[in-house]
Amino acid sequence: LNIQKFSDEALKVIEFITNYYKNVQKYPVRSQVEPGFLQNVYPKTAPLQPTSLETILQEIQNDIIPGITHWQSPNFFAFFPATISNAAFHGEMLCTALNVVGFNWICSPAATELEMIVMDWLAKLFNLPQSFLFAGEGGGVIQGSTSEGLICVLSAARDKALKQFGEDAITKLVVYASDQTHFVVQKAAKLVGIPSKNFRVIPTSLSNQFAVTPKAVEVAVERDVESGLMPFFLCATVGATPSGSTDPIEGLGLLAQKYGLWFHIDAAYAGSALICPELRHYLIGTEHANSISMNLHKWFLTNLDCSGLWVKNRSDLLDTLSMTAEVMRNDASESKNVVDFMDWQIASGRRFRALKLWLVLRRYGVQNLMIHIRSDIELAKHLEALVKSDQRFEVVVPVKFSLVCFRLKPEKQQGEESLKELNWKLMEAVNSSGRAYMTHAVLGDIFVIRCAIGTSLTEEKHVNGLWELIQEKTQLVLKERLV
Numbered sequence: 175l176n177i178q179k180f181s182d183e184a185l186k187v188i189e190f191i192t193n194y195y196k197n198v199q200k201y202p203v204r205s206q207v208e209p210g211f212l213q214n215v216y217p218k219t220a221p222l223q224p225t226s227l228e229t230i231l232q233e234i235q236n237d238i239i240p241g242i243t244h245w246q247s248p249n250f251f252a253f254f255p256a257t258i259s260n261a262a263f264h265g266e267m268l269c270t271a272l273n274v275v276g277f278n279w280i281c282s283p284a285a286t287e288l289e290m291i292v293m294d295w296l297a298k299l300f301n302l303p304q305s306f307l308f309a310g311e312g313g314g315v316i317q318g319s320t321s322e323g324l325i326c327v328l329s330a331a332r333d334k335a336l337k338q339f340g341e342d343a344i345t346k347l348v349v350y351a352s353d354q355t356h357f358v359v360q361k362a363a364k365l366v367g368i369p370s371k372n373f374r375v376i377p378t379s380l381s382n383q384f385a386v387t388p389k390a391v392e393v394a395v396e397r398d399v400e401s402g403l404m405p406f407f408l409c410a411t412v413g414a415t416p417s418g419s420t421d422p423i424e425g426l427g428l429l430a431q432k433y434g435l436w437f438h439i440d441a442a443y444a445g446s447a448l449i450c451p452e453l454r455h456y457l458i459g460t461e462h463a464n465s466i467s468m469n470l471h472k473w474f475l476t477n478l479d480c481s482g483l484w485v486k487n488r489s490d491l492l493d494t495l496s497m498t499a500e501v502m503r504n505d506a507s508e509s510k511n512v513v514d515f516m517d518w519q520i521a522s523g524r525r526f527r528a529l530k531l532w533l534v535l536r537r538y539g540v541q542n543l544m545i546h547i548r549s550d551i552e553l554a555k556h557l558e559a560l561v562k563s564d565q566r567f568e569v570v571v572p573v574k575f576s577l578v579c580f581r582l583k584p585e586k587q588q589g590e591e592s593l594k595e596l597n598w599k600l601m602e603a604v605n606s607s608g609r610a611y612m613t614h615a616v617l618g619d620i621f622v623i624r625c626a627i628g629t630s631l632t633e634e635k636h637v638n639g640l641w642e643l644i645q646e647k648t649q650l651v652l653k654e655r656l657v
């Protein structure tokens with residue numbers, strides 16, 4: 175580190191970043207390069223001699239930027255947004271600058287204590303039961319991803335179940351989720367040793383707006399119990415990736431209680447919206463949950479990575495994840511008066527991510543964060559209204575948050591396969607234009623185009639521009655079909 179040069183060079187990087195953001199909407203949103211575009215050109219070995227920052231920034235502009243899919247473009251409507259803000263940017267810079275590795279309290283007391291403070295603030299904002307706070311038996315921790323949080327809670331749930339049923343029961347433990355559940359739940363279950371054949375995917379339907387019903391889960395649980403298996407984990411979703419569906423937390427929670435299942439709520443995308451009082455009803459019943467997670471790096475103006483995980487009973491996590499090692503021994507940990515977050519996650523090392531979350535909360539205040547969420551939801555309702563106003567289209571699932579799932583359906587009687595082909599063509603026509611980027615999902619057998627609104631730069635004019643683009647490409651694909 176050369177602190178003399180630091181400021182001058184950092185200013186050049188900041189200038190580069192500022193220009194990037196000024197021009198971001200001029201780039202094709204979805205990268206248009208071919209596989210190998212960089213690997214075929216860049217040297218195969220590391221350079222022996224140093225290179226100037228100016229040269230490197232030029233290379234980033236010329237070589238790297240074309241290979242970027244611009245998640246920060248206001249015309250990015252794919253997957254889910256990865257929001258960003260000045261406050262989070264500054265927090266990330268400060269985190270990088272301090273570069274502490276806060277695995278336990280003594281390694282940076284402020285990193286641990288600030289994380290406990292912001293996670294309690296957030297728990298209160300989401301109206302989580304008192305038990306999920308540090309003042310209760312639980313608490314919150316920042317993970318890198320929902321997947322990591324899931325591995326932690328699935329491990330804790332598995333160990334609890336094995337304590338009850340015996341070490342040999344691992345092949346009999348069963349996980350329940352729905353066909354709207356993100357695939358990472360299945361991946362995490364596999365990683366903690368649950369056989370793939372013991373992962374139950376409960377079907378959902380359009381009639382329930384793709385929410386799973388407690389009845390359907392109970393039927394599956396009963397069937398497994400009868401055949402000698404041991405149900406142990408149920409995952410509900412608030413704001414599912416394919417459809418934005420929300421599962422009935424209260425009903426599923428009561429069911430989990432009846433059968434002694436660990437109940438997890440995955441609110442990766444929609445969780446951030448639940449700071450708005452009018453949306454908190456989606457979490458009614460959370461008192462029956464053991465854990466809840468949300469990717470604050472999606473919709474909370476906090477850049478990647480920052481995923482919140484709250485547990486009702488921290489001792490469940492600690493029983494599974496705590497390790498003793500002489501190199502970590504210190505008086506603070508032994509006093510049991512401090513939290514050592516390495517016992518709440520997979521890795522020992524961890525970044526000071528609470529800093530950026532704290533900056534976001536401090537700089538904007540809850541009031542502005544609510545305005546941000548509500549304006550994205552309004553934009554989604556605006557697009558929903560535009561789609562509904564065109565007879566050739568249908569909105570497949572009513573908008574709850576900021577995801578619009580729709581399709582082109584020009585004639586009433588048309589097979590799902592030909593509709594799928596038509597909508598794929600339309601989506602590809604939009605995406606390959608470079609002017610916007612959307613992705614898709616298949617709900618039951620219905621192919622839908624997903625428009626996820628909410629990048630930090632998206633405004634009404636961008637949504638209107640997207641709709642114009644969709645209409646323009648619709649004319650084309652419909653004309654092509656007639657030829």
Ligand code: PLP
Nearest residue numbers: 319320321356358414415442443
């Ligand atoms: N769950 C839901 C509902 C999601 O939307 C996502 C990501 O889009 C995930 C889980 C996966 O999260 P991660 O990549 O942080 O593991």
